[in-house]
Amino acid sequence: MATTSPSLARAAELRRRGRFHPGDAALHGVTLVAALGAVALLALIAWKVVDQARPAMHRFGLHFLVSNTWDPGIHQVFGAAAFIFGTAVTSLGALLIAGPLSIAIALFLTELAPRWLRGPIGTLVEMLAAVPSVVVGLWGILVMGPFVANHLEPWLKHTFGFLPLFGGDPSIFGLLPAILVLTIMITPIVSSVSRELFLGVPQDLKEGALALGTTRWEMIRGVVLPYARSGIAAALILGLGRAVGEAIAVTQVIGGNVAIHWSLFRPGDTLASRIASQYQGATTKLQVGSIAYLATILLVFSLLANVAAQAIVRKVARRQPVIR
Amino acid sequence: MATAVTIQPERRVDLTPQATLPPPERRETVFDIRGLTARYGGVPAISDVSMEIYENLVTAVIGPSGCGKSTFIRCLNRMNDLVPAFRAEGEILYHGLDLHGPGIDPVAVRRRIGMVFQKPNPFPKSIYDNVAFGLRALGMKDGLDGRVEHALTQAALWDEVKGRLKMSALELSGGQQQRLCIARAIAVEPDVVLLDEPASALDPIATSSIEDLMHELKRDYTFVIVTHNMQQAARVADMTAFFSLSPAGEDGRRSGMLVEYDATQKIFTTPADRRTEDYVTGRFG
Amino acid sequence: MSALSANTDGLRRRRAVNRLMEAIATAAAFAAVVVLGIMVVSVARRGGAAIDLNLFTKTPHPFSFTNQPSGLANAFVGTAVIVGIATAMAVPVGVLSAIYLNEFARARVAFLIALALDVLNGVPAIVVGIFVFALIVVHHGQSALAGSFALSILMIPLIARATQEVLALVPQATREGSLALGVSRWRTTLGVVLPQTIGAIVTGTTLAVARVAGETAPLLFTSSIVGDRLQWNPHLALASVPLKIFEYSESPDPADHARAWAAALVLISFVLVASITARALAARSRRRMGLHR
Numbered sequence: 001m002a003t004t005s006p007s008l009a010r011a012a013e014l015r016r017r018g019r020f021h022p023g024d025a026a027l028h029g030v031t032l033v034a035a036l037g038a039v040a041l042l043a044l045i046a047w048k049v050v051d052q053a054r055p056a057m058h059r060f061g062l063h064f065l066v067s068n069t070w071d072p073g074i075h076q077v078f079g080a081a082a083f084i085f086g087t088a089v090t091s092l093g094a095l096l097i098a099g100p101l102s103i104a105i106a107l108f109l110t111e112l113a114p115r116w117l118r119g120p121i122g123t124l125v126e127m128l129a130a131v132p133s134v135v136v137g138l139w140g141i142l143v144m145g146p147f148v149a150n151h152l153e154p155w156l157k158h159t160f161g162f163l164p165l166f167g168g169d170p171s172i173f174g175l176l177p178a179i180l181v182l183t184i185m186i187t188p189i190v191s192s193v194s195r196e197l198f199l200g201v202p203q204d205l206k207e208g209a210l211a212l213g214t215t216r217w218e219m220i221r222g223v224v225l226p227y228a229r230s231g232i233a234a235a236l237i238l239g240l241g242r243a244v245g246e247a248i249a250v251t252q253v254i255g256g257n258v259a260i261h262w263s264l265f266r267p268g269d270t271l272a273s274r275i276a277s278q279y280q281g282a283t284t285k286l287q288v289g290s291i292a293y294l295a296t297i298l299l300v301f302s303l304l305a306n307v308a309a310q311a312i313v314r315k316v317a318r319r320q321p322v323i324r
Numbered sequence: 325m326a327t328a329v330t331i332q333p334e335r336r337v338d339l340t341p342q343a344t345l346p347p348p349e350r351r352e353t354v355f356d357i358r359g360l361t362a363r364y365g366g367v368p369a370i371s372d373v374s375m376e377i378y379e380n381l382v383t384a385v386i387g388p389s390g391c392g393k394s395t396f397i398r399c400l401n402r403m404n405d406l407v408p409a410f411r412a413e414g415e416i417l418y419h420g421l422d423l424h425g426p427g428i429d430p431v432a433v434r435r436r437i438g439m440v441f442q443k444p445n446p447f448p449k450s451i452y453d454n455v456a457f458g459l460r461a462l463g464m465k466d467g468l469d470g471r472v473e474h475a476l477t478q479a480a481l482w483d484e485v486k487g488r489l490k491m492s493a494l495e496l497s498g499g500q501q502q503r504l505c506i507a508r509a510i511a512v513e514p515d516v517v518l519l520d521e522p523a524s525a526l527d528p529i530a531t532s533s534i535e536d537l538m539h540e541l542k543r544d545y546t547f548v549i550v551t552h553n554m555q556q557a558a559r560v561a562d563m564t565a566f567f568s569l570s571p572a573g574e575d576g577r578r579s580g581m582l583v584e585y586d587a588t589q590k591i592f593t594t595p596a597d598r599r600t601e602d603y604v605t606g607r608f609g
Numbered sequence: 610m611s612a613l614s615a616n617t618d619g620l621r622r623r624r625a626v627n628r629l630m631e632a633i634a635t636a637a638a639f640a641a642v643v644v645l646g647i648m649v650v651s652v653a654r655r656g657g658a659a660i661d662l663n664l665f666t667k668t669p670h671p672f673s674f675t676n677q678p679s680g681l682a683n684a685f686v687g688t689a690v691i692v693g694i695a696t697a698m699a700v701p702v703g704v705l706s707a708i709y710l711n712e713f714a715r716a717r718v719a720f721l722i723a724l725a726l727d728v729l730n731g732v733p734a735i736v737v738g739i740f741v742f743a744l745i746v747v748h749h750g751q752s753a754l755a756g757s758f759a760l761s762i763l764m765i766p767l768i769a770r771a772t773q774e775v776l777a778l779v780p781q782a783t784r785e786g787s788l789a790l791g792v793s794r795w796r797t798t799l800g801v802v803l804p805q806t807i808g809a810i811v812t813g814t815t816l817a818v819a820r821v822a823g824e825t826a827p828l829l830f831t832s833s834i835v836g837d838r839l840q841w842n843p844h845l846a847l848a849s850v851p852l853k854i855f856e857y858s859e860s861p862d863p864a865d866h867a868r869a870w871a872a873a874l875v876l877i878s879f880v881l882v883a884s885i886t887a888r889a890l891a892a893r894s895r896r897r898m899g900l901h902r
Binding site: 123191 | 623626627638647721722725729731733734737742765769820822825826833834851854855
Binding site: 458 | 788793801805
């Protein structure tokens with residue numbers, strides 16, 4: 001009894017309704033706009049900052065990078081050399097301490113610590129990253145600063161005084177406090193990225209090394225570190241990027257000075273701290289432009305560092321999906 | 325309790341002719357599949373499948389693993405559209421309308437042709453909301469409570485859950501979750517329900533209750549069920565299609581193909597093809 | 610036997626190196642914890658000594674050498690307003706970008722957008738401040754809104770990545786279950802997929818709030834020229850807690866230091882409590898997601 005089924009009539013609907021769903025299109029559109037907005041923000045940041053720097057770029061050109069003057073007075077001459085120097089010294093100095101320290105922390109958290117201790121210590125180290133930089137800076141001036149000036153720097157001077165790095169008079173403000181503050185701020189980042197990397201080293205590789213009769217350190221040196229090498233590079237670059245961009249805590253402890261000198265005890269300025277310290281004083285278009293020029297240098301560096309680090313991270317992630 | 329379904333030993337080997345199977349001239353065609361070839365990234369998963377599927381019958385698709393059974397059934401409601409590299413050739417006429425034709429809306433297709441999956445996949449919502457979600461989304465909001473109750477009753481789950489409809493569906497047992505998924509699928513009143521190995525993750529009692537369900541519900545729905553369990557096909561299906569792997573082609577690749585399609589009773593007792601016979605008698609290998 | 614004993618010397622040296630390295634790593638981890646401890650204790654001790662109810666109820670007294678009650682009510686209000694508005698701006702953009710990233714974008718596009726978000730996350734906060742200065746402040750002057758916009762730029766990548774990571778964990782079977790009912794994609798996304806990520810969105814947002822509540826650099830050029838009056842209007846530049854700490858930390862007056870410590874104690878408590886809560890929530894919701902994966 002071949003009655004016409006109701007489904008036959010309904011089948012026609014499949015075509016009548018067509019393929020267009022306003023809701024789908026709307027959601028797709030709205031989310032696309034949001035995602036593109038986030039991407040566009042990056043481009044807009046670059047464009048606006050460079051645009052703001054234009055007067056200074058016209059006036060000083062690339063000479064800005066090597067000029068060691070910051071004269072907002074009647075001469076209106078600006079240059080970034082001292083700040084680039086200060087940035088390089090403080091960031092690399094911080095990385096020099098924080099790098100090995102972070103790798104050691106990550107090794108402790110993945111290979112050495114008893115299992116019950118790994119979670120709590122890992123969390124505490126990451127909490128260090130959550131402390132606002134202005135609080136680190138406050139602590140840096142009022143607690144760390146006197147300690148550095150009264151104990152650490154005199155001792156360094158006494159012991160290594162023959163090095164120009166540790167010449168000069170001990171002081172609360174200077175490059176060394178800035179290095180220490182930056183070390184505190186980037187250690188949690190580098191160590192948490194490194195920890196993820198070490199967790200990704202296959203267990204059988206490690207066991208294979210131990211089965212050969214190696215000590216734990218030899219296993220780490222022979223298997224874990226080489227395996228995670230490129231990832232560690234990425235972690236260090238990320239840490240460097242963070243150190244270079246940190247403004248507030250550095251501004252609080254570095255002292256503010258336009259000078260290139262070898263003593264870590266003397267005050268200086270980084271690109272970021274110079275920008276931050278200018279927030280109330282910039283009056284002329286040229287000075288504002290010069291501040292934006294400093295920001296441009298920072299931006300270019302941070303973009304390069306981040307793209308490089310993320311490229312490495314993604315390449316590593318493809319090789320070894322990190323299991324959490 | 326309704327779960328107390330006893331497994332009757334005689335049903336396990338029941339290959340007697342299905343009383344409900346009408347003669348060919350009285351079967352109404354739902355799907356007319358012509359030369360269906362499905363590829364993932366250019367590699368064919370099934371090649372040149374042609375068969376008809378009839379209304380208000382249970383059609384089983386059996387065969388060894390990797391022979392494209394799931395690919396086949398997922399073509400029937402365009403579920404494979406979600407796989408980026410998927411391409412289908414040939415025609416799947418649904419009441420005469422080519423499902424892969426121009427202007428066909430896959431969302432409307434799935435609204436008519438529902439699906440129950442291998443692993444129970446209830447939404448992380450309450451039992452009630454699991455059933456009501458589709459109804460609300462499809463605008464079937466009049467008498468929502470009644471519709472939910474009806475669907476849960478049809479799926480033989482109502483008595484077990486009626487007192488705790490607000491409970492999370494994730495707290496149900498596997499068998500209950502699968503029946504909830506069936507309730508969810510039939511609540512929106514589809515024409516066809518596709519079941520992709522619905523019992524493979526379930527214990528025998530839950531399996532049995534789902535098979536009973538299909539017996540009950542086929543008056544209202546057309547069922548297509550993929551199973552690797554021949555006993556199950558023999559128990560529930562009116563028609564059975566046997567899929568297998570083709571011999572290796574020039575490129576050394578094998579793809580799924582339809583070997584034989586006939587009344588279940590015939591497939592399991594007097595198959596026309598040697599390969600079918602080998603498979604149903606367990607000599608396949 | 611002689612070969613074995615010859616080896617023993619080498620082994621002893623290797624063991625010693627091993628112990629030394631293990632000791633160094635252990636010391637490094639404890640050094641980090643100790644620094645955190647010293648910092649928290651300093652803030653708690655000095656802040657605890659200076660904190661009182663006036664801190665929250667009174668505005669700064671112009672002459673700190675008098676004994677008039679003085680506080681930072683205006684800074685707390687300002688921070689609440691600025692961070693609140695920033696959150697309202699960042700959450701929709703972050704969540705919607707995450708949906709696009711995970712539900713709509715093709716692999717290559719998703720790769721680029723995720724990369725852009727990660728790079729955005731790495732842009733120094735001070736540069737973001739200069740950007741908003743150039744975009745808004747140059748034309749319209751400072752305002753809390755400009756500060757909020759700057760902070761929201763820092764929040765967007767955090768919220769987007771946190772949401773996207775959890776969207777990726779929602780099983781494909783859940784989406785298929787809904788689509789197989791003939792439910793359209795947008796309803797599937799908003800009705801079935803997104804509700805599963807609410808926990809992650811809350812966590813991600815909490816972490817982002819904790820991060821930007823203490824940010825000073827983006828506010829220097831956007832909302833720093835403020836008086837001591839209590840203001841709510843976001844069209845005006847509003848005071849903020851981190852900026853007040855920054856100013857007081859550079860002051861020579863010990864009374865200012867005391868107020869800086871008190872404010873730092875409030876800030877650090879908020880930030881640490883928020884981070885720890887968010888972490889606990891994240892761990893719990895990840896466990897729950899794992900249950901039905």
